[in-house]
Amino acid sequence: MTQKPQAKFLKDYQPPSHQVDHIDLNFDLSPKKTVVTAKYQLTANDHQTSVELDGVDLKLISLKVNGQAHNEYEVTDTKLIIANLPSKFELEVGTEIAPELNTSLEGLYLSDGAYCTQCEAEGFRKITYFFDRPDVLATYAVTVIGDSSFPYLLSNGNKVDEGTLENGKHFVKWEDPFKKPSYLFALVAGEFDLLVDSFKTKSGRDVKLQIFVDKGNLSKAPHAMESLKKSMKWDEERFDLEYDLDIYMIVAVDFFNMGAMENKGLNVFNSACVLANQETATDRDYHVIESIVGHEYFHNWTGNRVTCRDWFQLSLKEGLTVFRDQEFSSDLGSRALNRIDAVNAMRTHQFAEDAGPMAHPIRPEKVIEMNNFYTVTVYNKGAEVIRMMHTLLGESGFQQGMKLYFERHDGQAVTCDDFVNSMADATGTDLSQFKLWYSQFGTPKLKVRTQYNENQCQYQVEIEQVHAEQDPIQSPLHIPVAIELLDGEGGKIDIEHPEVRQGRVIELKEEIQTFTFSDISEEPTLVLLEDFSAPCILEYDYSTTQLCHIAMFATSDYARWEALQQLYTQQIREYVADQKHEFVLSQELSAVLLSLFDNKPKDLAILAEYITIPNFDTLSAGYAQVPVEALCKAIDELESQIAQLLQGVLKAFYNETQESGSLSATDVAVRALKNRSLYYLSLTGEDVMASLNAQASSANMTNKLGALRSAVNAEHRLADELMDNFDKQWNHDLLVMDKWFALQATKKADACIDNILSLYEHPCFDKSNPNRVRALVGTFARTNPKQFHREDGAGYKLLADLICELNQLNPQNASRIITPLLSFKRFDEKRQGLMKAQLERLSSIENLSDDLFEKIDKALN
Known part of the structure; x- marks a missing residue:
């Protein structure tokens, strides 16, 4: 690059130059030429006579000040700078954009023919010229004009008008009475199937609930609707927070960089986070959908009604809302299982981020591309920091702090310090030292x-x-x-x-x-x-004896699981340190594992977690230089030994225990343990062909995928046949095929990389779709260390080649899948050289996006 992108710093924050109380937006939709007219009044905060507005990839077609054409302006690649202005004036800006050419999936774009927006963090600047920053809050009135082939024209707030126009067009007008920043703006237009329901709030208001899905997917929407109603009820009961608009809408789209977006009253979701029935979705999918629907709904207060002053404060809304969705899942389901999920995310991903070149505090000090800081540190570690406050203050004290936070800051854009101060002031607790967590990076x-x-x-x-x-x-x-x-x-x-x-x-x-x-x-x-x-x-x-004692007798399921994780880690580290000896499961650990089945916990899903060992990423965090081959071999050896030890009890449980296929907690738990049992039995040489075939033919996706995962992991002779049959059965459903792509990515054989390259030509694969890319190549780079870290560097090249293509097509997606290359210094000299060479190659590509530049530059320097 001829010029490095410039970083922005938290210390340099300045308030906006102008105030905007209200904005009128008019959209005349067209794939090639959408015309956006924005009209708003600006009031200078400090005798400003000029204004700088954000805008990217826009064609300016008109500019008026107080109703008159104004010619004193300059347009750059990122700004519209207007000079010679009064202290208070009305600005009208007309822009032209081409949604069908927008592959970045930011701003306004087309998703399988439907118009869709994504404005967080800085996508609104791809729609019109405005202050695209979170501390400019305004009410929005939005008129959407579209062809009659787009029956639904949606935006934030409440519908106030609609009608027909000439030339086969119609319009709908929306008004959002609550002030919001531009990143919470949303627009969706298209033809959908619609699921309608309602929710009566605690104050007696009836709220209309609507979920829009692609045609033919209506049968997969009820779980998301039930999750939404549970979320609304839970937030009233646990946090005394009531929904504030007359309508709440969710739209599921196929092309979306994130999981979902909390736009005020109109949540846009990746379809993978909405659509579910038991034929197409796993029990895990059901849990994730419930959690994400809850997360986006809870943002209505923690993110929308009170938002961030600047993007450095992102954890203010995300860390807090992740904590809230974790508590929601824990209150509705198993607290221990949800805690295990959260801790696994920390140890697998966040600890690695803390130890790598992209390490940053939950409140970053500087940033080049804000999209790069939607991270496990900001979200998951941010949630752990909130949880520590909850632990220190207790539930009652924490709720007092939340109440004061909303009393002080409703309708404002605030900082992380404002939140901590509310907690401290409400309870009389000194949290001044605690605030260091917001500036600290690295794992203590x-x-x-x-x-x-x-x-x-x-x-x-x-x-x-x-x-x-x-x-x-x-x-x-x-x-x-x-x-x-x-x-x-x-x-x-x-x-x-x-x-x-x-x-x-x-x-x-x-x-x-x-x-x-x-x-x-x-x-x-x-x-x-x-x-x-x-x-x-x-x-x-800890001695082995002490850990076994904890695993047997600790009060909490979590503590017992944690002790077993440490026992597994001890065994693996001992083997890696001295591979001359045969891997032998310790007698004490063997006795504990067998005793688990003699005294099964009531929740069999916990037992499935007890006998699941840490993954490669979690284990590798304990090494300054990762011993790739030895660690992969140790993981295989430990799983094999557990399988042999438990073969009898697992076989008996598998054959003797039935479940009805329902979504009850009991049946979900039985499926969890039966699938873990089949996984281990497949490693023993036990004749599991009948079981694999039976499960693979199941109408329940959890059982079907359990069979395929077991066969692929064990490299069973049935694996290819089962995978081919799955492809033939499900290649009409792209979300289901993502599960198949992900399994293809986990194959251990050396043919894995050639197989992935061949799958680029599969009719269901599309490099422009983030879900497909994450399922196949993302899964490969994250979860197949044996092949990704091959000594010939083929795994690194595979990832880098795809990133080169995605650099211009979708920079956000490219930036998200590059992570496994960034920590190259943690590997041996040969692998370091191969990974570094790919990063250097990527750093030199033409028009390198800011998203990629920031990460590559930090890794190399």
Whole structure:
């Protein structure tokens, strides 16, 4: 590139030059030539005589100031600069855009023939010239004009007018009475099937609910509708928050960069996050849809009614709303399973991000391309920071803080500090030190040492905070550490200590702190970071015996799962460190695993998680230099050993346990354990052909995919036949085929890469569709380390080749799938060289997007 893109810094924030209270938008839709007319009044904040408005890929066709043509302006690639202006004036701007040429899926574009917008973070500037920043809040009136072949013309707010026009066109006018930033604007126009329902709010208002889906998909919309109604009810009951418009709409589209978008009253969703029936969607899909529908609905208050002052504050809305959707899922389902999900996301993805070149605080200090900061750090670590506040303040204190937050800031664009201040002021809690979490990046380590004094019956726990050298915050953080003490029989020892909250939470505020527990009659087993009470790495020299004791007797399902994860990790690390010895499952761990089936938990889905080992990414985080081959071999060996050990009990459970195919928690749990059982049985040499064929022929997608996954992972001789049959049965349904593409990406054989390249020509594959790309190539790069990290570099080249194509086609999607290449320094010298060569090649391509430039530049420098 001849000129590097320039970073923006949080410290340089300046308020907008002008105020805009209301904007009128008129859209005359056409694929090649949509005309957008924007009319709004500007009031200068500081005697400004000129204004700079954001705009990209726009054709300016008219400009009026106070109703008169105005010629004192300049148009650049990114701005419309207008000079010689009064302090208060009405501006009318006409622009022309071509939605059918917009493959970036930002601004206004076509998704399979339907008009659709995506404006977060900075897509509104591709629609018209405006202040495309979150701290300019205005009410919107939107008139959409379209051909009669587009019966639905949708936008934010309430419908106030509609009618027919000449030349076969019609119009609909929408008004949103609540002020919002431009990123929450939405427009959708097309022909859809429509599911209609209603919800009565706690104050007695009837809200119309509508879900728009592509023709023929109406049978897949009811679960999303039920999820929406559950979300609305839960938010009223748990947070005392009621919906505020007369209508709530969701539209499912096939071409969408994100999962969904919370535009005020008109949520635009990736169809993968809406459509589900048991023939086409797995139990996991049902859970994810419920969670995402909840997430976008909860944004109505935490993101829409109170929004971000600037994009550096993104975690203000996203971290808080992820916490809320996690609590929603936990209240409706299994708290332990949802916590395991959240922790796996942290350890698999977020810890790696913290340790890589894209490490950043949950409130970044600088940014080139904002799309790059829609990350697991901002979302998931941001949610963990909110959860720590909840742990420190308790449910009652947290709700007091939320109430004060809305009383102070409803209708405003605010900062992360404003949120923490509300929590502190509402409860009288000093959270000044806690705010360091918003500026800290890197994952803190907690080094724990314990000592038991038998004569004095005292148990000492010393905890030291350790931060990475590159971490900008070296001062001690305010960290809640939840603990439990178990006696020799597995009973819980009650903790009475002045510094322990709620009988389980100790607060770290210093670099090293020691806690002394008295009247402890025997040396206890210490359960640390129970419920993952803080996003930290724990360093404590647990013995196998102690971990087995926790796995058997800890109070919470989460703590038992965590102990088993550490036991699996211990076994793998021992093997990787000394591969001269045969991999042998320890007798103590073997005994614990067998005992799990003698004393099954009520929730069999928890048991399925107990016998699932950590994945490659989670395990590799423990190595300064990742031993790729040894780690892949150790994972295979451990799974094989578990399969052999549990073969008898798994076979008995699989053959003797039935489920009806319903979505009840019981049936979902049975399917989870039966599919995990089949996965392991497929590794043993057990004759599972009948089981694989039976499940693959099931009308339930969870069971069908369970069979295919087991066959592909075990490289069973039935695998290719089952995969071919699936292709023939489902190649009419692209979302279902995404599951098939993802399984193709996990094949362990060396032919995997050639197979992926051949699948580019598959009738269902489309490089312009983010779902297809993520399913095939994204899954390959993330979950197939054996082939992605091949010594010949073919995996790296495969990914880089596709990124080259996506650079101009869809920069956001290109930027999201490049992540596995960025941490090249964590691998051996040969792989480093191969990965770095691909990054250098990408850095030199013509017209490199800002999205890619930022990540590549950070990785290489």
